[in-house]
Amino acid sequence: MVINKAYDCYIEDKQGNKFIDTSMGAGSQIIGHDNKLIRKISEQVKSGTIYTIPNIHTDAVNFYLKKYINPEFHDKYVFCNSGTEANMRAIRLARAYTGKNKIGRFHGGWHGGLDGFIESRGVPSIFNELVEVLPYNDEGCFEKITPDLAAIIIEPVQGSNPRSDIGIFLQKLRERCTETGVLLIFDEVMTGFRLSMRGGAGVFSVKPDVVTYGKVLGGGFPIGAVGGKKEILKTKGVFYGGTFSANPLTMYAAKLILKTIVNKRYIRYDKLNLMGELLRDKLNQVFIDKKKPMRVIGCGSTNRVVFTDKIIKNREDRDKLESQNQKYFYNQLKSNGVFINVNGIIQLSMSHTHKIINKISSAVMSTI
Numbered sequence: 001m002v003i004n005k006a007y008d009c010y011i012e013d014k015q016g017n018k019f020i021d022t023s024m025g026a027g028s029q030i031i032g033h034d035n036k037l038i039r040k041i042s043e044q045v046k047s048g049t050i051y052t053i054p055n056i057h058t059d060a061v062n063f064y065l066k067k068y069i070n071p072e073f074h075d076k077y078v079f080c081n082s083g084t085e086a087n088m089r090a091i092r093l094a095r096a097y098t099g100k101n102k103i104g105r106f107h108g109g110w111h112g113g114l115d116g117f118i119e120s121r122g123v124p125s126i127f128n129e130l131v132e133v134l135p136y137n138d139e140g141c142f143e144k145i146t147p148d149l150a151a152i153i154i155e156p157v158q159g160s161n162p163r164s165d166i167g168i169f170l171q172k173l174r175e176r177c178t179e180t181g182v183l184l185i186f187d188e189v190m191t192g193f194r195l196s197m198r199g200g201a202g203v204f205s206v207k208p209d210v211v212t213y214g215k216v217l218g219g220g221f222p223i224g225a226v227g228g229k230k231e232i233l234k235t236k237g238v239f240y241g242g243t244f245s246a247n248p249l250t251m252y253a254a255k256l257i258l259k260t261i262v263n264k265r266y267i268r269y270d271k272l273n274l275m276g277e278l279l280r281d282k283l284n285q286v287f288i289d290k291k292k293p294m295r296v297i298g299c300g301s302t303n304r305v306v307f308t309d310k311i312i313k314n315r316e317d318r319d320k321l322e323s324q325n326q327k328y329f330y331n332q333l334k335s336n337g338v339f340i341n342v343n344g345i346i347q348l349s350m351s352h353t354h355k356i357i358n359k360i361s362s363a364v365m366s367t368i
């Protein structure tokens with residue numbers, strides 16, 4: 001599929017076929033495609049899009065993040081151009097701050113295409129030796145968190161098995177990291193400014209030492225951000241720069257998005273989360289009524305279809321329990337006008353109204 005244009009919750013391919021989009025730029029477009037804010041951002045083009053010298057918008061973004069997001073545990077931020085880059089910087093920072101090299105990450109998590117974090121040709125095996133993979137949502141992970149680790153990185157809610165019952169696990173993880181002197185990094189690239197104004201940290205009341213953001217924060221433009229206490233962020237000798245880092249266009253977009261969130265203008269988390277819940281309830285009813293071994297799991301406005309009716313605790317369970325005929329469902333659903341991205345993650349926007357949820361539900365009903 002090749003896309004020609006996108007507006008509200010719709011995407012149109014080059015043949016003019018229109019689909020309800022449930023990916024929304026992999027979660028970036030929380031207001032909707034071609035929204036009022038995006039149009040305003042184009043004003044910045046007239047004043048230049050790249051200076052490589054600090055700009056006024058970055059000050060404003062820092063102000064909003066410090067004042068409203070997690071002021072009591074993150075007071076300094078640095079900016080880059082993607083979630084992957086933010087995580088690369090966060091990990092480097094953790095290694096420099098602690099003087100240790102090994103990083104713990106969780107099975108089923110996604111932190112971008114970082115060497116040592118993905119299975120890919122071209123990555124020397126030595127990178128993987130510096131990373132320990134732990135079981136997610138499984139208390140068996142705690143004994144593997146030992147003082148030789150620099151940091152643990154985790155998505156508070158994993159896209160591979162989005163769930164809202166993860167709070168206690170995250171709180172115990174916080175305790176274990178403190179006990180062992182291991183930094184806790186929350187990768188909030190997907191969950192930040194989506195699950196709530198204060199991301200997963202806000203929803204689950206957990207204070208990570210370092211946080212990374214991306215997606216929603218850029219308002220549709222490429223962004224990454226690393227936040228933490230000054231004491232950590234100011235670690236001497238850590239390199240942060242880059243030609244496009246904190247460019248005025250992206251920073252203007254981030255400023256407008258943050259203003260919008262703080263002033264509850266175009267983004268209302270109560271409404272957004274309600275639509276997420278409605279989608280889960282409606283589709284699960286369809287699956288139950290049609291006696292299909294399928295369910296929707298999720299947290300807030302982030303959902304995914306799992307191809308089993310059994311309860312799954314993590315990605316490992318998903319792999320064991322899911323049936324394999326998933327492609328047919330996604331292709332057929334697309335023919336019925338609803339697009340779910342290849343990563344299977346459904347992320348709603350403010351333009352997904354009750355009526356749109358009903359349309360998705362009807363499309364699913366005719367698909368299965």
Ligand code: PMP
Binds near residue numbers: 215
């Ligand atoms: N972390 C998480 C949790 C993500 O969902 C993603 C993107 N899907 C990334 C990191 C990587 O971000 P980017 O694609 O902007 O590099």
